[in-house]
Every structure is written in structure tokens, then in C-alpha cells.
Amino acid sequence: MSEQFEPIIIGFTCNWCSYRAADMAGTARIKYAPNVRLIRLMCSGRLDPTFILKAFADGADGVLVSGCHPGDCHYVEQNYKTMRRFYLLRKLLTQMGIEPERIKLLWASAAEGQIFADEITKFTEEVRRLGPLNWNPEQGIPKESQPANPMEVSA
Amino acid sequence: MAKERIGVYVCHCGTNIAGTVDVEDVSRWAGEVLKDRGVVISRDYKFMCSSLGQELIQKDIKEQGLTRVVVAACSPHLHEATFRNACKIAGLNPYLSELVSIREQDSWVHTDKAVATEKAKAIISGGVERTIWQTPLDPLKVPINPTTMVVGGGIAGIQAALEIADGGFPVVMVEREPSIGGHMAQFDKTFPTLDCSACILTPKMVQVGSHPNIQLLTYAEVTNVSGYVGSFQVTVKQRARSVNVEDCTGCGICQEKCPKKVIDEVFEAGLGYRKAVYTPFPQAVPKYPVIDRENCTYYIKGTCKACEKFCPTGAINFEQEDEYLTFDVGQIILATGWDLFDARRIPQYGYGRLANVFSNLEFERLSNAAGPTGGKIVMRDGITVPKTVGIVHCVGSRDKNYNNYCSAICCMQSLKFAHLVHERTGAEVYNFYIDMRTVSKGYDEFYQRLLDEGTHFIRGKVAEITDAAREPGEEGKLIIQVENTLVGKQMRIPVDMVILSSGLEPRHDTKEVAHLFGISCSADGWLLERHPKLDPVATMTEGIFIAGCLQGPKDIPTSVAQGAAAAARVVGKIQQKEISMEPIKASINQDKCSGCRICNNLCPFNAISFIEDRMVSEVNPALCQGCGTCVAACPAGAISGTVFSDQAILAQIDGLLLKNVKPLELVAG
Numbered sequence: 001m002s003e004q005f006e007p008i009i010i011g012f013t014c015n016w017c018s019y020r021a022a023d024m025a026g027t028a029r030i031k032y033a034p035n036v037r038l039i040r041l042m043c044s045g046r047l048d049p050t051f052i053l054k055a056f057a058d059g060a061d062g063v064l065v066s067g068c069h070p071g072d073c074h075y076v077e078q079n080y081k082t083m084r085r086f087y088l089l090r091k092l093l094t095q096m097g098i099e100p101e102r103i104k105l106l107w108a109s110a111a112e113g114q115i116f117a118d119e120i121t122k123f124t125e126e127v128r129r130l131g132p133l134n135w136n137p138e139q140g141i142p143k144e145s146q147p148a149n150p151m152e153v154s155a
Numbered sequence: 156m157a158k159e160r161i162g163v164y165v166c167h168c169g170t171n172i173a174g175t176v177d178v179e180d181v182s183r184w185a186g187e188v189l190k191d192r193g194v195v196i197s198r199d200y201k202f203m204c205s206s207l208g209q210e211l212i213q214k215d216i217k218e219q220g221l222t223r224v225v226v227a228a229c230s231p232h233l234h235e236a237t238f239r240n241a242c243k244i245a246g247l248n249p250y251l252s253e254l255v256s257i258r259e260q261d262s263w264v265h266t267d268k269a270v271a272t273e274k275a276k277a278i279i280s281g282g283v284e285r286t287i288w289q290t291p292l293d294p295l296k297v298p299i300n301p302t303t304m305v306v307g308g309g310i311a312g313i314q315a316a317l318e319i320a321d322g323g324f325p326v327v328m329v330e331r332e333p334s335i336g337g338h339m340a341q342f343d344k345t346f347p348t349l350d351c352s353a354c355i356l357t358p359k360m361v362q363v364g365s366h367p368n369i370q371l372l373t374y375a376e377v378t379n380v381s382g383y384v385g386s387f388q389v390t391v392k393q394r395a396r397s398v399n400v401e402d403c404t405g406c407g408i409c410q411e412k413c414p415k416k417v418i419d420e421v422f423e424a425g426l427g428y429r430k431a432v433y434t435p436f437p438q439a440v441p442k443y444p445v446i447d448r449e450n451c452t453y454y455i456k457g458t459c460k461a462c463e464k465f466c467p468t469g470a471i472n473f474e475q476e477d478e479y480l481t482f483d484v485g486q487i488i489l490a491t492g493w494d495l496f497d498a499r500r501i502p503q504y505g506y507g508r509l510a511n512v513f514s515n516l517e518f519e520r521l522s523n524a525a526g527p528t529g530g531k532i533v534m535r536d537g538i539t540v541p542k543t544v545g546i547v548h549c550v551g552s553r554d555k556n557y558n559n560y561c562s563a564i565c566c567m568q569s570l571k572f573a574h575l576v577h578e579r580t581g582a583e584v585y586n587f588y589i590d591m592r593t594v595s596k597g598y599d600e601f602y603q604r605l606l607d608e609g610t611h612f613i614r615g616k617v618a619e620i621t622d623a624a625r626e627p628g629e630e631g632k633l634i635i636q637v638e639n640t641l642v643g644k645q646m647r648i649p650v651d652m653v654i655l656s657s658g659l660e661p662r663h664d665t666k667e668v669a670h671l672f673g674i675s676c677s678a679d680g681w682l683l684e685r686h687p688k689l690d691p692v693a694t695m696t697e698g699i700f701i702a703g704c705l706q707g708p709k710d711i712p713t714s715v716a717q718g719a720a721a722a723a724r725v726v727g728k729i730q731q732k733e734i735s736m737e738p739i740k741a742s743i744n745q746d747k748c749s750g751c752r753i754c755n756n757l758c759p760f761n762a763i764s765f766i767e768d769r770m771v772s773e774v775n776p777a778l779c780q781g782c783g784t785c786v787a788a789c790p791a792g793a794i795s796g797t798v799f800s801d802q803a804i805l806a807q808i809d810g811l812l813l814k815n816v817k818p819l820e821l822v823a824g
Contacts, residue, residue, distance in 0.1 A: 008310060008812065010808060010812070016695060017674075017675065019230075019232075020232065020695070022259060023230045023232060023256075023259045025259070025264055026230070026256075026258060026259025026260060026263040026264055027259065027263070027419070029263050029264070030264060031265065031266060032265075033265055034261075034264075034265045034267070034270045034271060034274050037274065037277050037278060037281065037811040039258055039281070039804060039807055039808065039811065041232070041799055041804070042739060042781050042782055042783055042784060042799055043782035043783055043784060045782050045783060045784030045787065046782060046783030046784060046786060046787050046796070046799055047787055048787040048801065048804075049547075049787075050801070051804055051805065051808060052806070054805055054808050055808050055812070058808055058809060058812040058814045059812050059814065060808075061814060072670065072675070073779055074673060074695075074696075074782075075760075075782035075784070076759035076760075076761060077662075077759050078757075078759065078782050078784045079758060081784055081788070085787075109675055109676075110675045110683055110695065111676065111677045111678040112673065112678070117264065118164055118764065126741075145499065148578055153570075
């Protein structure tokens with residue numbers, strides 16, 4: 001095992017496009033970073049923000065949210081709802097002291113195995129650069145990662 | 156919770172998984188470390204999906220009293236049904252089994268064995284946690300409407316429609332052009348047997364037109380699709396023909412009398428004319444003409460009406476309007492075909508600039524006895540018979556500047572052209588090919604025949620076609636510049652006529668079609684099949700099938716085979732009378748629902764309604780498609796979803812991050 005920090009990333013995929021993109025990457029034997037562990041949902045719209053918070057609380061260093069391209073949703077338009085939630089949640093995470101770069105939204109069609117793989121590798125590198133999250137809700141937010149003045153965050 | 160008795164089964168998949176993941180170690184780990192989580196047995200086996208592998212699981216279910224089964228193997232899209240069925244046979248509810256992918260998501264995409272093995276453990280741990288929360292479910296049964304819609308009236312669609320209709324079930328066929336027949340109707344001969352295309356196609360077209368079980372809509376397009384397998388609602392726009400089909404006898408007098416000639420870009424590939432009121436070709440099905448309103452003098456200037464004056468039955472109706480018709484169908488077969496690669500995109504080949512460079516469809520019409528020249532192969536001036544002809548293969552295909560794929564039919568088509576030119580004009584024929592691909596039955600024999608006929612074959616990709624003469628003997632000719640790669644020599648070959656064997660491309664509006672029917676396109680733009688080898692006519696969307704060239708370039712026999720295959724699938728489903736649907740549905744706990752109505756507007760299927768007198772919302776399970784968006788959105792947590800419940804997903808997150816395992820055990824593992 002290498003010395004460098006290996007982040008753990010939880011990835012959510014929809015059943016129709018992005019999970020099949022992962023399947024496509026597999027079938028085509030495209031190699032990508034092994035740091036992502038995927039959870040299949042029927043639709044990215046199923047993604048409850050709680051899942052993402054839970055993943056971070058459980059020790060994930062990053063969370064990937066993926067679904068069909070806008071306009072291609074198997075359930076007509078539910079990925080737009082994912083998009084709405086995603087940006088709200090990212091704001092919330094920032095307020096909680098988690099770098100917004102730790103979550104990523106990725107649209108991937110069933111044919112885009114290469115894109116899916118490349119984006120995972122890229123995202124893994126980004127999270128690696130951020131370092132471990134070390135977010136332990138039971139102990140509260142570590143002192144050093146708390147902002148000195150809460151007003152600075154809202155500004 | 157720990158009362159569950161879970162069996163874990165790790166598949167080697169030959170070396171597909173075992174080559175990158177230490178499956179024995181993974182299996183041992185699951186048996187030891189996940190014991191606390193209820194895992195009572197953990198095994199690895201060469202091929203879990205084989206009958207022996209399935210029997211292994213079934214035996215354990217019966218003998219060990221397993222209450223949950225986790226299989227770590229390939230993607231659930233491949234074998235979820237297999238393992239669910241195996242559990243069902245052994246008496247375990249199929250929804251209490253979980254297939255986790257350690258092949259597509261692990262062994263095939265990673266190289267480091269230690270890392271891949273650790274990832275496999277995490278994936279299995281996630282699956283184990285998730286399955287604990289699953290509840291027994293029964294698949295929902297929905298009745299299936301026996302009517303099938305076939306979109307596209309080319310040979311693939313025709314075959315599909317006839318098979319279903321002959322089986323005794325109703326078919327609605329929708330075709331965009333005024334007649335069915337598709338590209339095959341444009342051809343003169345078909346390779347390799349050289350039967351006349353019209354002779355084998357038109358009887359089938361007539362059958363479609365007269366079949367009591369087929370309702371034929373031409374000059375019509377699908378504009379909207381809703382519903383699901385067994386019960387689709389399809390809206391079709393019937394464009395105004397400006398002809399009352401009840402009165403029209405198809406006598407053709409209107410076409411004779413119409414004074415307006417229009418270049419026929421579609422059927423005659425721009426080589427011939429049609430009238431403003433027309434049927435694309437004499438054997439058109441249906442026989443009723445349409446008035447092309449963009450070119451009709453009456454619609455442009457307000458006068459003429461020659462067709463109306465001469466029509467013996469008074470069938471012309473200038474006031475007719477587009478109609479929107481709605482059909483209830485159970486299943487849909489798409490067979491919308493292909494577009495020709497536009498050779499203008501390769502400027503150095505001169506198509507569209509040099510008169511005597513022809514496209515393959517142009518040549519098909521040129522050689523067709525019913526075509527603009529009556530089957531005489533002549534140059535663009537309409538008189539001169541060529542003495543030398545060059546045929547260029549792979550135009551726009553197998554070329555990373557245009558399309559990477561092989562268009563599959565061009566080699567054989569080019570050989571057919573070479574034979575026809577040779578037979579009818581006695582000209583010298585040069586074929587320029589990259590590789591000769593003659594793979595189907597009787598194809599290579601045809602190639603041998605062409606070699607015997609004295610056709611010249613030059614292996615090399617044509618660099619340029621030019622009319623700029625450089626040497627004596629080249630004046631007035633088209634010069635083909637090519638490197639003969641078999642002898643490693645540059646050649647300039649002067650010819651009178653060039654035929655470009657342009658490749659096949661997805662229809663220009665394939666993306667819109669895919670979107671309309673809720674299916675996907677491949678990276679090349681063709682429609683995506685459920686499985687490239689084992690399920691080539693089904694799509695990811697239940698009840699929607701694809702046949703013919705919209706799935707990828709193919710010849711007539713393969714298109715026909717796919718049309719028939721799609722029909723067989725459809726008829727098989729109809730005969731089951733009802734369809735099992737995944738019981739993935741949302742439901743609302745009426746006690747928890749606060750009546751906020753946030754969920755009501757989230758559902759694109761209108762499955763959630765608000766019950767005014769009780770002030771709560773309710774899900775109609777027949778309309779619910781199971782996306783789960785409302786489950787995620789409910790602020791009161793009143794909505795729950797089967798299979799993908801909050802608890803199951805949260806538990807899976809725990810499992811994937813190994814939070815379920817005590818740190819001590821993790822080290823020991």
C-alpha cells in the first residue's frame with residue numbers, strides 16, 4: 001500500500017444511467033481509482049440529503065452523486081430535483097465546515113463509461129488533496145476546523 | 156436484527172473476479188468478521204450463476220435455514236433475476252436476496268489485488284447490512300394491452316408487424332413517409348443472391364396494408380409517449396394528406412395532372428422528379444397520395460387545384476388538417492432505421508462538387524429498373540455510359556474523423572455495385588477497400604465471384620478524388636489518388652464515374668426518439684440494447700423493443716431477424732396476459748402524513764393525490780414508478796419506499812464504510 005492518503009468516497013448512482021455507466025466502464029475494462037464505493041438507487045431523486053450527511057458522519061471523505069443527464073431522466077424530470085437539493089446541501093455542508101469540494105454532482109449516460117471512470121479518478125484526486133475529513137459528530141467539530149468567527153462564514 | 160441467518164456467496168466468475176480479487180480471503184472474511192451481523196455461512200464458488208452454483212445456494216437455504224442471501228458477483232443488471240429466481244425456488248422470498256457487483260465495479264476496473272480485495276469486502280459488508288432491512292415482497296401483476304405499436308415501416312418494422320399480426324394480435328404501425336418500405340424499397344438488387352428488392356419487399360408491404368390486424372398510419376409521427384409496459388398511451392400526429400382516403404382509389408390521375416415537378420430528395424435520392432401530389436413510388440402502400448404543401452402551387456399561390464378538378468372521386472381535400480390520435484398499446488417496437496452519411500463532409504472526395512461522383516443511394520436509384528434512368532447506368536449527363544468506374548469503400552466509416560464503426564453493409568454493397576456495373580455496361584471496375592469484410596452466409600462466395608469477373612481490387616484508403624489532370628490520359632476524367640498498400644505504391648487511377656459507398660448513420664433525430672421513448676443512445680448515437688449479446692432487441696425500458704438499423708448498421712437478413720425477434724418477445728409477453736412489475740413503490744403512512752402536500756407536485760406521474768376530507772396524501776401504486784423522489788422529500792418521513800427504504804440505504808452506507816464491524820475485528824480481518 002502506498003503512503004499517500006487514500007480517501008473513501010461513497011457514490012450514489014441511479015439505476016438507469018449512471019449505474020449503467022459504471023457497468024459500461026467495467027465491461028470495457030476502463031481502470032479508475034478504487035476509492036469509490038457505489039450505492040444504487042432507482043433514481044438520483046431518491047437521494048435523501050440525510051444519506052450524504054450519514055456518509056460523512058460514518059467516515060467518508062467525499063460523496064459522489066450521479067444521475068442521468070438533465071432531460072434524460074428515466075422518471076421524466078426527477079434529476080432536476082436532485083440538482084436543486086444538491087446545491088442547497090452543498091451550502092449546508094459549507095456552513096457545517098465541510099469543504100463544498102467534497103461532494104460532486106456527475107451526470108453520466110449509460111454510454112459514458114469512460115467519462116464516469118475519468119470523473120471518479122479526478123474526484124478522488126481532489127478529495128485526496130483536501131485530506132481526511134475526520135468529521136466525528138459524536139465528538140463535535142474539531143476545534144481547528146471551526147471558523148474563528150461565525151460571522152465570517154455567513155459573509 | 157442479528158436473528159437473521161445470512162448466507163454470503165462470492166463468485167470467482169472464472170478469473171474475471173478471482174484474477175483481481177482474492178475471493179477465498181473475501182469469503183473467509185465475511186464468514187468470520189460479519190458473523191455478528193448474522194452471516195452464518197460464506198462460500199466462494201467458480202461460477203455462482205451456473206446451475207451448480209445456484210443449487211449450492213438453494214441447498215443452504217433449505218438446510219441452514221437462511222433468511223437472507225447476499226451474492227457478490229456481477230452487476231445486478233445481468234444476474235439479479237437469476238439469483239432471485241434461485242431463492243424463490245428454494246422457498247426464500249426473492250426480495251430477500253441481494254446481488255452486489257464486485258466485477259463491473261471492482262475486479263474489472265482495478266488492478267491492485269490487495270486494494271480490490273478490500274473494496275470487495277466493503278461492498279459485501281454493504282450488501283449484508285442492506286439485506287437485513289429488506290422485507291418479503293411479491294411482484295406486482297399488471298394486465299397487458301395486446302395491441303402493439305410498431306414505429307417505422309422499413310423491412311425490420313414490416314417483419315415485426317407481420318409476425319405479431321399473423322400471431323393474431325393487433326398492431327398499429329406508424330411511418331413518417333407517405334409509404335412504408337423504407338430504404339429497401341429504393342434498392343434494385345439485394346446481395347448476395349441478387350434478387351430484385353421490390354420483388355421480395357412489395358408482397359410484404361401489401362400484406363401489411365391489407366392485414367386485418369394491422370392499422371397502418373403513414374405520413375404520421377409519434378409525438379408523445381406516456382405510461383409503462385402493458386399500458387402505454389401514445390399520441391400520433393397524422394399529418395394532413397390533403398386527400399380523403401375513404402374516397403381515394405389510388406388511380407394516380409392527380410399525379411398525372413399535377414403541373415408542379417419537384418426534385419425527389421428522399422426516394423429518388425435527388426436524381427429524379429416527383430409531383431407536388433405524389434406517392435413515393437408506384438407500389439407504395441398505402442396507395443393514397445399526399446399533397447406536399449410546401450411545393451403545391453395551390454398552397455403557394457392560391458390557384459391551380461388541377462388535382463381536384465381531375466379527381467374522379469372528389470377525394471382531394473385542401474382543407475384537411477393535422478390530426479392528433481391517441482392509442483393505448485401494451486408494447487412498442489422501434490424500427491426507425493438509418494440515415495446515409497453525407498459524403499459532402501469529406502470535401503476531398505468531391506461529392507456534390509464533381510458531377511460524376513455518386514453516392515450509394517444515388518447509384519441504387521440509377522441501377523433500379525423503376526428509377527429515373529430506367530436502370531441504365533449512365534453518368535450525370537444522363538446519356539454517357541461510363542467505361543471505367545471506381546467504387547470507394549468505407550466512406551465515413553472506420554475513420555476517426557467521422558465514424559469509428561464499420562457500417563457492415565458497404566463491402567457487400569460495393570461488390571453488388573461492381574457486379575451491376577460490370578454486367579450492364581461492361582466497364583472496368585476498380586474497388587478501393589481497406590479490408591474486405593464478407594462475413595455472412597454466401598457473402599464470401601460473392602466476393603470470389605467478383606474476383607472471377609475481373610473486377611480490380613485495390614487495397615488502400617482513397618486520399619483524393621480530383622478532376623485536375625496531371626498526366627496524359629487523365630483529361631476529362633476523375634482521378635482517384637490512392638496508395639496501394641499491398642505493393643506500397645502511390646497510384647493515380649483515371650475513371651469516368653465514382654461511386655462512394657457511404658456508411659450508415661443514426662437517424663438525425665435519434666436522440667429525440669430516444670428521449671421520447673425513454674431509452675438511451677450509445678456513444679455512436681445508435682439506440683442502446685439491453686445487452687449487446689444476450690438481449691439485442693430489448694431496451695432498458697420494459698416493453699420497448701428495437702429492431703433493425705437504429706440499433707447499429709446491419710444488412711437486410713439481420714434486420715429481418717431482429718424484427719422477428721422483437722415480435723417474438725412481444726407476443727410472448729402478450730400471451731402471459733399480465734406482466735410482473737418490480738414491487739418498488741412508495742407508500743404514505745397516513746398517521747405520519749401532515750398533509751403539507753410537498754410530495755404532490757414532485758411526482759411527474761401524478762401518482763400522489765391529496766385526500767381532502769382526511770387531509771393526507773396518498774400514492775396510487777398503479778401509477779407510481781418507484782423513483783423514490785417523494786420518499787426523499789417528505790419532511791415528516793411519512794413516505795417509505797420498498798426495496799430502497801431509508802433504513803436499507805443508511806445501513807448500506809454503514810456497511811460500505813465498515814461501521815458495522817468492530818475496529819478490533821477489522822484489524823483481525
